[in-house]
Amino acid sequence: MPKLAKTAKPNIFYAQSGGVTAVINATACGVIETARKHKAKIGTVYAGRNGIIGALTEDLIDTSKEPAAAIAALRYTPAGAFGSCRYKLKSLEENRAQYERLIEVFAAHNIGYFLYNGGGDSQDTAHKVSQLSHQLGYPLKCIGIPKTVDNDLPITDTCPGFGSVAKYVAVSIREAGLDVASMAATSTKVFIMEVMGRHAGWIAAAGGLAAEKADEAPHIILFPEIPFHEENFLKRVDECVKKFGYCAIVVSEGVRNADGRFLSETGLKDAFGHSQLGGVAPTIAQLIKSKLNYKYHWAVADYLQRAARHIAAKTDVEQAYAVGKAAVEFALAGKDAVMPVIVRKPGKNYRWSIGEVALADVANKEKHMPRNFITKDGFHITTACRNYLQPLISGEDYPPYKNGLPQYVVLKNVAVRKKLKTKFKV
Amino acid sequence: MPKLAKTAKPNIFYAQSGGVTAVINATACGVIETARKHKAKIGTVYAGRNGIIGALTEDLIDTSKEPAAAIAALRYTPAGAFGSCRYKLKSLEENRAQYERLIEVFAAHNIGYFLYNGGGDSQDTAHKVSQLSHQLGYPLKCIGIPKTVDNDLPITDTCPGFGSVAKYVAVSIREAGLDVASMAATSTKVFIMEVMGRHAGWIAAAGGLAAEKADEAPHIILFPEIPFHEENFLKRVDECVKKFGYCAIVVSEGVRNADGRFLSETGLKDAFGHSQLGGVAPTIAQLIKSKLNYKYHWAVADYLQRAARHIAAKTDVEQAYAVGKAAVEFALAGKDAVMPVIVRKPGKNYRWSIGEVALADVANKEKHMPRNFITKDGFHITTACRNYLQPLISGEDYPPYKNGLPQYVVLKNVAVRKKLKTKFKV
Numbered sequence: 001m002p003k004l005a006k007t008a009k010p011n012i013f014y015a016q017s018g019g020v021t022a023v024i025n026a027t028a029c030g031v032i033e034t035a036r037k038h039k040a041k042i043g044t045v046y047a048g049r050n051g052i053i054g055a056l057t058e059d060l061i062d063t064s065k066e067p068a069a070a071i072a073a074l075r076y077t078p079a080g081a082f083g084s085c086r087y088k089l090k091s092l093e094e095n096r097a098q099y100e101r102l103i104e105v106f107a108a109h110n111i112g113y114f115l116y117n118g119g120g121d122s123q124d125t126a127h128k129v130s131q132l133s134h135q136l137g138y139p140l141k142c143i144g145i146p147k148t149v150d151n152d153l154p155i156t157d158t159c160p161g162f163g164s165v166a167k168y169v170a171v172s173i174r175e176a177g178l179d180v181a182s183m184a185a186t187s188t189k190v191f192i193m194e195v196m197g198r199h200a201g202w203i204a205a206a207g208g209l210a211a212e213k214a215d216e217a218p219h220i221i222l223f224p225e226i227p228f229h230e231e232n233f234l235k236r237v238d239e240c241v242k243k244f245g246y247c248a249i250v251v252s253e254g255v256r257n258a259d260g261r262f263l264s265e266t267g268l269k270d271a272f273g274h275s276q277l278g279g280v281a282p283t284i285a286q287l288i289k290s291k292l293n294y295k296y297h298w299a300v301a302d303y304l305q306r307a308a309r310h311i312a313a314k315t316d317v318e319q320a321y322a323v324g325k326a327a328v329e330f331a332l333a334g335k336d337a338v339m340p341v342i343v344r345k346p347g348k349n350y351r352w353s354i355g356e357v358a359l360a361d362v363a364n365k366e367k368h369m370p371r372n373f374i375t376k377d378g379f380h381i382t383t384a385c386r387n388y389l390q391p392l393i394s395g396e397d398y399p400p401y402k403n404g405l406p407q408y409v410v411l412k413n414v415a416v417r418k419k420l421k422t423k424f425k426v
Numbered sequence: 427m428p429k430l431a432k433t434a435k436p437n438i439f440y441a442q443s444g445g446v447t448a449v450i451n452a453t454a455c456g457v458i459e460t461a462r463k464h465k466a467k468i469g470t471v472y473a474g475r476n477g478i479i480g481a482l483t484e485d486l487i488d489t490s491k492e493p494a495a496a497i498a499a500l501r502y503t504p505a506g507a508f509g510s511c512r513y514k515l516k517s518l519e520e521n522r523a524q525y526e527r528l529i530e531v532f533a534a535h536n537i538g539y540f541l542y543n544g545g546g547d548s549q550d551t552a553h554k555v556s557q558l559s560h561q562l563g564y565p566l567k568c569i570g571i572p573k574t575v576d577n578d579l580p581i582t583d584t585c586p587g588f589g590s591v592a593k594y595v596a597v598s599i600r601e602a603g604l605d606v607a608s609m610a611a612t613s614t615k616v617f618i619m620e621v622m623g624r625h626a627g628w629i630a631a632a633g634g635l636a637a638e639k640a641d642e643a644p645h646i647i648l649f650p651e652i653p654f655h656e657e658n659f660l661k662r663v664d665e666c667v668k669k670f671g672y673c674a675i676v677v678s679e680g681v682r683n684a685d686g687r688f689l690s691e692t693g694l695k696d697a698f699g700h701s702q703l704g705g706v707a708p709t710i711a712q713l714i715k716s717k718l719n720y721k722y723h724w725a726v727a728d729y730l731q732r733a734a735r736h737i738a739a740k741t742d743v744e745q746a747y748a749v750g751k752a753a754v755e756f757a758l759a760g761k762d763a764v765m766p767v768i769v770r771k772p773g774k775n776y777r778w779s780i781g782e783v784a785l786a787d788v789a790n791k792e793k794h795m796p797r798n799f800i801t802k803d804g805f806h807i808t809t810a811c812r813n814y815l816q817p818l819i820s821g822e823d824y825p826p827y828k829n830g831l832p833q834y835v836v837l838k839n840v841a842v843r844k845k846l847k848t849k850f851k852v
Contacts (some may be wrong), residue, residue: 080608182506
């Protein structure tokens with residue numbers, strides 16, 4: 001049975017998982033800075049190179065090699081400073097060896113705390129690692145840390161990463177909307193901006209914040225939660241152009257037809273006749289051109305939206321840091337199989353605090369948009385949605401600039417010497 | 427022969443032309459604030475509703491109805507506050523009536539100064555209006571004001587509007603590059619960002635500023651000036667993925683094959699078999715997928731890039747304001763058929779001043795990227811290019827925010843009462 005060394009202070013293993021965000025490094029900053037403040041109880045924070053794969057392959061990064069200034073710079077650096085991965089561990093029954101390998105590596109490096117920073121899948125993994133460590137009698141505290149631009153984790157009021165994408169989308173459609181309004185007399189009448197959100201419309205909904213009045217962009221939002229109805233949609237586009245002179249649309253990549261097919265798969269074909277994925281905006285643009293004959297422009301924000309640290313929301317940055325800090329504090333308090341969450345306090349002015357939830361309650365659950373957050377006609381957000389979303393994009397938190405460019409940090413990412421003879425194939 | 431009223435001070439007519447920018451309203455701000463400082467000599471600044479069309483149809487906007495705070499807010503508001511248009515006047519020989527109509531409207535509203543804010547076509551128009559007013563004996567001072575994100579006007583060191591797009595593109599590819607680097611171990615290996623620039627690669631080149639070291643994004647830039655060579659391109663992409671783990675690409679919408687066809691027209695077809703325009707990024711992504719089988723993501727920034735006032739370059743904002751101010755001062759000094767330009771002063775540190783050029787020398791000329799600004803292999807920018815571009819993106823000039831969103835101004839745009847009985851069809 002693997003054991004923690006009696007003589008040394010336990011180390012932390014921290015890994016970033018899944019799609020990265022503008023503020024996941026702010027969480028890493030919270031983890032590392034907080035751990036450094038508790039040197040009496042915590043050894044070193046090791047990070048997984050490319051997420052959990054770094055643990056499986058014993059490819060650990062020694063964050064103690066980074067000076068305080070570099071760690072502080074993580075607070076304003078987007079993306080995953082240690083690398084992330086899209087790698088979902090199988091179930092314990094299917095591949096127990098994966099979990100045992102994690103424990104083997106943790107034991108070899110005297111890791112007493114496992115902090116896993118990701119979405120629903122990652123919380124599930126953290127939960128299973130906790131269960132297996134108990135079974136094996138290995139003393140490990142597993143703390144999940146929420147992160148996802150999709151905002152689809154349950155229980156927590158919001159997910160770090162979402163607020164900054166939300167701000168990017170709202171700012172961008174406001175700006176592009178003004179542009180289209182300027183051009184509409186003789187040129188572009190319809191503008192379509194595609195945003196992320198394969199299953200939930202939270203990001204698209206955030207675009208709606210830009211429309212503080214009925215005539216402001218966006219005029220139409222297409223949600224994955226609302227089946228696309230071509231006729232109603234075209235009617236609404238036409239009405240907007242006639243009423244406001246132009247029509248600005250935010251469309252979620254996850255919009256589906258009534259038969260459940262992604263709209264992005266129904267339109268474009270490449271030169272070989274294959275469906276072109278990831279382009280619902282051009283599909284919609286083409287539909288509008290062929291049926292209404294309006295001149296269009298379209299944009300696909302893709303990674304730009306989730307990497308846009310230059311326009312991150314201050315609230316989001318603070319919450320991302322806070323969940324990292326809380327994770328270390330939870331671990332030190334001896335908690336296990338829990339995740340810090342954002343709790344919205346009651347009252348008119350937005351205030352929040354950090355709460356705690358059992359991983360068993362968050363693993364593999366998705367939070368969709370409530371129907372009452374979408375207007376009856378399915379094309380916009382309601383006041384309830386606006387009240388929920390608005391505080392999440394509040395505040396600016398600009399990175400430092402040099403020569404006109406944001407000065408993001410790239411860490412040295414010094415590898416920890418391997419201790420195991422065994423290799424592990426992922 | 428139309429005449430200026432002897433008793434009243436002459437008014438200014440100001441119009442925005444062509445694609446709008448993040449800072450064309452800063453120019454409008456410079457025009458109006460400067461004119462308001464010279465009340466002894468200038469009556470009112472009238473703006474054309476939807477650009478020159480507003481003059482032809484006698485649809486003028488009375489900017490004196492806007493309070494000083496609203497005019498000041500133009501400095502940080504993107505797009506065209508009075509509306510712009512894509513409407514090129516025909517040649518004097520082809521449609522003299524258009525030019526005569528302009529003079530008719532100007533005379534009716536006692537306009538002594540015509541300030542036309544646009545690119546090469548607009549400078550040509552301003553030049554012709556000047557010529558015709560001389561022929562007709564109407565006392566009009568015509569001043570062109572440079573504006574174009576394409577940076578393709580001759581003589582001027584740069585064009586207001588370009589620096590801010592350049593900054594947006596450089597910041598965005600830096601951020602997205604960090605994102606891809608995080609994901610590359612198990613997921614996306616190639617990221618493609620499509621930017622504007624139908625004929626000149628200035629905007630794409632600006633992306634190159636983000637790569638301060640060889641391993642930093644973007645690794646490849648595709649310019650309209652360099653014919654696309656599929657084999658060389660794929661080879662370079664593969665090299666980057668093998669060397670750096672990923673490959674970030676900035677591609678200009680205007681990239682062409684060796685036979686001169688836009689690459690964006692060679693790939694995707696819509697459901698009806700028509701070519702899908704405006705999507706060179708997905709075309710390239712598909713090529714990489716089919717030939718190299720790398721997982722890709724792509725973004726098309728489209729209007730987001732030229733409307734992105736939230737990340738405008740301070741230098742660009744200052745220059746945009748300065749050319750507006752200079753245009754009024756030129757007019758007051760009795761100059762005619764000239765355009766203010768940005769002059770780069772010699773020396774290591776970037777300093778600039780306002781110069782002056784005859785419209786005859788700028789009309790209908792395009793400034794392409796010099797070949798020595800592009801590396802020999804055609805895939806990146808040289809140090810000479812970097813030295814030219816870098817100062818143009820320098821400085822930040824953030825708009826004010828409220829509730830997490832930039833507070834851009836929307837003017838009242840009160841119409842001036844029509845004085846002419848005649849209508850004019852555009």
